Amino acid sequence: MLLIRNGRVITPIRVIDRGAVLIEDGIIRSVGPEDDITTPAGAEVIDAGGAYVSPGFIETHLHGGGGGDIMGATTEDIIRCAQAHARGGVTAMLPTTLAAPMEAIVRALEAIESVQGMEYEGAAIVGAHLEGPYFNLAQAGAQNPEFIKNPNLEEIVPILDRFPFIRRVSAAPELPGALELGQELRRRGIVASIAHSDATYDDVIKAVENGYTHATHVFSGMSGLRRINAYRISGVIESVLVIDELTTEMIADGHHLPPSLMRLVIKAKGLNQVCVTTDAMAAAGLDPGSYELYGLKVVVEDDVAPEFEVKRRPGNYVAKLADRSAFASSVATMDQAVRTMTELVGLSVVDAVKMATLIPARIHGMAHERGMLVPGFAGDVTVFDDGIQVQKTIVGGKVVYSRS
Numbered sequence: 503m504l505l506i507r508n509g510r511v512i513t514p515i516r517v518i519d520r521g522a523v524l525i526e527d528g529i530i531r532s533v534g535p536e537d538d539i540t541t542p543a544g545a546e547v548i549d550a551g552g553a554y555v556s557p558g559f560i561e562t563h564l565h566g567g568g569g570g571d572i573m574g575a576t577t578e579d580i581i582r583c584a585q586a587h588a589r590g591g592v593t594a595m596l597p598t599t600l601a602a603p604m605e606a607i608v609r610a611l612e613a614i615e616s617v618q619g620m621e622y623e624g625a626a627i628v629g630a631h632l633e634g635p636y637f638n639l640a641q642a643g644a645q646n647p648e649f650i651k652n653p654n655l656e657e658i659v660p661i662l663d664r665f666p667f668i669r670r671v672s673a674a675p676e677l678p679g680a681l682e683l684g685q686e687l688r689r690r691g692i693v694a695s696i697a698h699s700d701a702t703y704d705d706v707i708k709a710v711e712n713g714y715t716h717a718t719h720v721f722s723g724m725s726g727l728r729r730i731n732a733y734r735i736s737g738v739i740e741s742v743l744v745i746d747e748l749t750t751e752m753i754a755d756g757h758h759l760p761p762s763l764m765r766l767v768i769k770a771k772g773l774n775q776v777c778v779t780t781d782a783m784a785a786a787g788l789d790p791g792s793y794e795l796y797g798l799k800v801v802v803e804d805d806v807a808p809e810f811e812v813k814r815r816p817g818n819y820v821a822k823l824a825d826r827s828a829f830a831s832s833v834a835t836m837d838q839a840v841r842t843m844t845e846l847v848g849l850s851v852v853d854a855v856k857m858a859t860l861i862p863a864r865i866h867g868m869a870h871e872r873g874m875l876v877p878g879f880a881g882d883v884t885v886f887d888d889g890i891q892v893q894k895t896i897v898g899g900k901v902v903y904s905r906s
């Protein structure tokens with residue numbers, strides 16, 4: 503049994519001062535003011551020292567961390583990544599693949615599968631996210647164009663059968679076969695997410711009518727407003743902002759989107775329809791330098807030219823393609839995403855945390871067991887200070903990271 507006491511406990515609606523959380527057998531047993539919770543004999547007690555006690559962060563889009571690369575496809579890659587992100591407060595994650603030959607994607611899924619049931623000090627693997635390869639070449643971004651192709655149900659269905667833990671598939675809905683893919687995913691309870699897409703408003707309407715419910719990294723890898731002669735045609739960006747049936751995610755590394763665009767997304771969608779992610783790569787949590795993202799050269803630095811709305815913040819690193827023409831994933835962890843929302847966007851800690859916990863849980867069908875501190879839910883807790891520096895990460899009632 504584990505009792506976390508003397509904390510500012512974050513519920514989705516408020517902060518309970520001098521609050522406590524009791525976890526037994528990996529499951530939350532009680533949450534509330536600490537005076538209302540009796541310490542069971544023999545319980546391990548953590549004094550949070552007045553820090554925030556939050557539901558564990560849920561990361562639903564990440565390609566690596568701590569040198570571990572999901573496409574590296576070894577058990578060690580997956581665990582390294584789970585450890586690196588636990589240091590950033592993540593307790594549950596969906597390792598995410600990239601556009602690659604299908605055999606490589608299958609190898610990554612086998613590695614993700616191999617970790618299930620293993621004991622390690624890191625975030626829990628609660629599924630997988632296939633980002634690609636069914637994308638529009640016109641919106642490849644940092645996905646390797648060599649491996650981008652049209653949806654193929656005969657190819658993907660056996661993979662969905664073999665790896666039932668796949669929770670989300672990101673694809674471009676305007677491609678031939680993409681609507682059938684949306685229907686298939688929806689039938690299986692897998693989140694179909696619009697990504698790396700050049701769709702028009704009409705295409706997006708059809709996507710929603712055929713099972714797509716989410717949009718991957720809004721503003722990145724998606725079409726915007728076009729004009730044909732006198733007439734304006736909404737792209738994916740405007741469609742995501744205006745269609746209530748779609749949820750979305752923002753890459754909140756402090757570089758991808760300037761504060762004005764993040765405010766625009768929240769204004770249009772409302773807080774309950776938007777989650778934050780890092781979309782991190784293997785270099786997350788490592789030093790600046792040169793890295794590789796599935797065959798593409800990437801540079802990690804903290805340089806920002808002074809004319810941009812996003813300002814240089816020493817130590818807030820960014821990953822770009824080597825020619826600096828585009829961002830390439832990120833090197834953030836979720837503590838940075840929460841910090842971005844409080845420091846750059848001006849949200850309260852309660853709202854910023856919600857975008858990293860309850861909202862991603864809801865979007866990905868996990869809100870009955872994660873995303874809030876509720877008796878009966880997974881004993882996943884992140885303890886952090888006023889600067890959103892993570893002090894402790896607790897997964898299933900076990901401390902997996904402790905700041906020294």
Ligand SMILES: [Zn+2]
Nearest residue numbers: 633643719723
């Ligand atoms: Zn992407």
